[in-house]
Amino acid sequence: MTTVPKKTDPRQLHDSLKPLNLSNPIRLAFLGGAKSGKTSIISKLILGNFRDTYYPTTQLNPNLFNYEPESESAKQILQGKTLTSNEYLNLPSSIRTAATSKSIFNKNEYYSVSTSGEIRPMLVELIDTPSYNPAQIVPYLEASLYTNLDKDVLHNLANEPRRPVSTSPLLVASGASELNGDVNGYFFVYSAIPSFAPPGYDDGDMGRLPKNHTFNLLPSMKAALDDAWEEYTSFRENWKRGQEEDVFSFKNAFKSIWKTNIAESDTTKMEFKTNSPPVWIICTHVSSNLASRQLISEGKKLSEEWRCGFMAIDCLNDIDEVLSLMIRDILQIKRS
Numbered sequence: 589m590t591t592v593p594k595k596t597d598p599r600q601l602h603d604s605l606k607p608l609n610l611s612n613p614i615r616l617a618f619l620g621g622a623k624s625g626k627t628s629i630i631s632k633l634i635l636g637n638f639r640d641t642y643y644p645t646t647q648l649n650p651n652l653f654n655y656e657p658e659s660e661s662a663k664q665i666l667q668g669k670t671l672t673s674n675e676y677l678n679l680p681s682s683i684r685t686a687a688t689s690k691s692i693f694n695k696n697e698y699y700s701v702s703t704s705g706e707i708r709p710m711l712v713e714l715i716d717t718p719s720y721n722p723a724q725i726v727p728y729l730e731a732s733l734y735t736n737l738d739k740d741v742l743h744n745l746a747n748e749p750r751r752p753v754s755t756s757p758l759l760v761a762s763g764a765s766e767l768n769g770d771v772n773g774y775f776f777v778y779s780a781i782p783s784f785a786p787p788g789y790d791d792g793d794m795g796r797l798p799k800n801h802t803f804n805l806l807p808s809m810k811a812a813l814d815d816a817w818e819e820y821t822s823f824r825e826n827w828k829r830g831q832e833e834d835v836f837s838f839k840n841a842f843k844s845i846w847k848t849n850i851a852e853s854d855t856t857k858m859e860f861k862t863n864s865p866p867v868w869i870i871c872t873h874v875s876s877n878l879a880s881r882q883l884i885s886e887g888k889k890l891s892e893e894w895r896c897g898f899m900a901i902d903c904l905n906d907i908d909e910v911l912s913l914m915i916r917d918i919l920q921i922k923r924s
């Protein structure tokens with residue numbers, strides 16, 4: 589499913605249609621519980637279609653493609669049009685309080701807009717991940733040691749013996765270990781269907797939502813991402829100052845902090861850390877007969893608490909805006 593359609597092969601495009609960001613793709617990671625719809629969204633965005641049959645994703649799966657905004661609304665979003673929230677959309681403050689100069693929408697590091705309003709295709713990497721499982725998370729730095737952070741980033745830590753990973757680390761799962769701090773945005777995906785299996789869930793009673801429902805995983809995902817970015821940031825700062833010993837002790841200190849705090853993190857009600865990339869909560873399956881309105885509005889409420897974006901979608905419909913809104917958020921956050 590990761591094959592890039594021939595027509596978007598950069599070598600075959602006329603020069604003016606070549607992405608500006610060939611060496612700097614926009615990297616977006618999709619996180620969420622099983623069957624939340626991560627793979628379907630990615631497939632829909634890249635191929636225009638998704639599968640009815642469910643195949644669980646077992647590996648981190650990066651998909652590089654040229655994104656060409658096609659719907660009128662996606663184009664307007666990237667042209668900088670003023671937007672308003674609605675039942676299915678909560679705009680993050682970066683977009684809502686758009687004091688940004690209009691010029692970033694004419695040309696920026698990712699795309700340009702022609703005088704006729706055409707948007708140049710941009711290179712985007714959509715990172716699919718296996719289902720999120722809070723029991724299998726390992727912290728960022730640990731995960732990095734297992735994988736492929738560059739030696740010049742890890743210094744002496746790179747000489748530590750590498751062990752095989754038995755779990756699927758969130759931060760691998762989140763793209764963070766492999767990412768080198770390089771993911772530009774995260775999608776937190778959940779499903780509007782209260783349960784895929786009977787007994788049913790009473791629409792008036794959120795308390796009966798199964799504990800492992802994809803919606804109930806969102807706070808743990810947020811806590812893990814917050815911690816990872818905090819750790820990543822301190823690690824980078826220490827590294828810049830050349831304090832390798834500190835890095836060693838920091839790593840050990842961090843391990844125990846992580847293990848005790850992650851379950852009952854008190855950050856779940858707070859907004860996202862300012863140094864982390866934008867996050868959008870995506871609610872899927874909204875056109876299904878089984879979708880719960882309450883579950884949709886709970887996601888929107890959560891995004892208001894966290895001050896991040898929210899969008900309720902169905903892969904049966906056009907979902908172009910998922911990407912254009914995220915890209916606009918990335919651009920505006922950088923400049924706010």
Ligand SMILES: Nc1nc2c(ncn2[C@@H]2O[C@H](COP(=O)(O)OP(=O)(O)OP(=O)(O)O)[C@@H](O)[C@H]2O)c(=O)[nH]1
Pocket residue numbers: 620621622623624625626627628629638639640641642643644645646717718719720872873874876901902903904
């Ligand atoms: N009608 C409809 N079906 C959807 C939508 N999103 C996902 N599905 C279906 O839901 C099932 C699960 O979707 P996936 O995209 O495989 O879920 P996932 O999050 O990738 O699951 P894991 O890989 O196990 O983490 C599939 O059968 C899809 O066809 C949607 O928005 N609408």
Ligand SMILES: [Mg+2]
Pocket residue numbers: 626627628643644645716717718
């Ligand atoms: Mg999947």
